[in-house]
Amino acid sequence: MVSILKPLVGVVFLLGAVPGHAAAPPSTAGKMYCCEGGRICGDSLPELCRGRAYRILDGGGNVINDIPAPLTAQQKAEAAAEALRKKELEEHAREQRRKDQALLETYTSLQDIDLAQARAEMAVNAAIKEAEVRIATARKQRKKLEDEAEFYKNKALPPELAKGLRDVDHEIKTQQDLLDVKKGDFASIKAKYDADRKRYGELTGRPATTAAPARTTPPVAPQPR
DSSP, rough: OOOOOOTTOOOOOOOOOBBTTTOOHHHSSEEEEEEEEGGGEEOOOGGGTSSEEEEEEEETOOOOEEEEOOOOOOHHHHHHHHHHHHHHHHHHHHHHHHHHHHHHHHHHHHHHHHHHHHHHHHHHHHHHHHHHHHHHHHHHHHHHHHHGGGGGGSSSOOHHHHHHHHHHHHHHHHHHHHHHHHHHHHHHHHHHHHHHHHHHHHHHHHSSSSOOOOSOOOOOOHHHO
C-alpha cells in the first residue's frame, strides 16, 4: 500500500507502484514533478526524472502539463530530415503556384497556346533556312577556293588561300552544328506547349482534346478567333 507523504522542499519521493493507479501523492505545497508513472516525484524536477518524460501536477494531483522525453540523436536526425522534406514540398508548391499564375497571365485560351507554338516553330524554321543559306554560300566559296588551289598542286598554298579554306570550313561546320541543334528544337517546343496545354486545361477546366503533332516543316500560324 502506498504511503501518503507530505512533500518537503527539495525532497524526491520514490513511491511503490499500485496496480491500476499511478497518481502522485496529494500535496499542499503547489506543483509536483513526477516521472516513471508517478513513482518518482518532487516539488522541483527530480534528478532521476531528467532525460525522461515527466508530468507537472497541481496540489490536487491534477496534470497541468505533459513534458515528453528529449529526442534521441536518431529522432533528431529524423525530425530534421522531415522538416527539410516539408520545406522542399512547400517551396515546390510555391514555385508551382508562381508558374500557374504566369501561365494564366500569358494565355487567355487554348488558341493562344496554338499561336505561341506556331510562332516558336516559325522562328526555328527561319533560323534553319538562314543556316542552310549560309552553308550553301560557304560551299560555293569553298569551290572557288578549291579551283584556285588547283594551280598550286604539289606546292605550298599561299597563306591567304590556305586561311580562306580554313575559314570557310569553319563556317560550314559552325552552321551545320547550328542546323542540327535547330532541327532538334521542334521536339522541345512540342513538349513545352503540350505541357502548357495540359496544365492550362487543368487550371481552367478546358482540357485540349489532342496534343499538337511534332512539326518538321514550316508551320502555318493559325488565325486568331
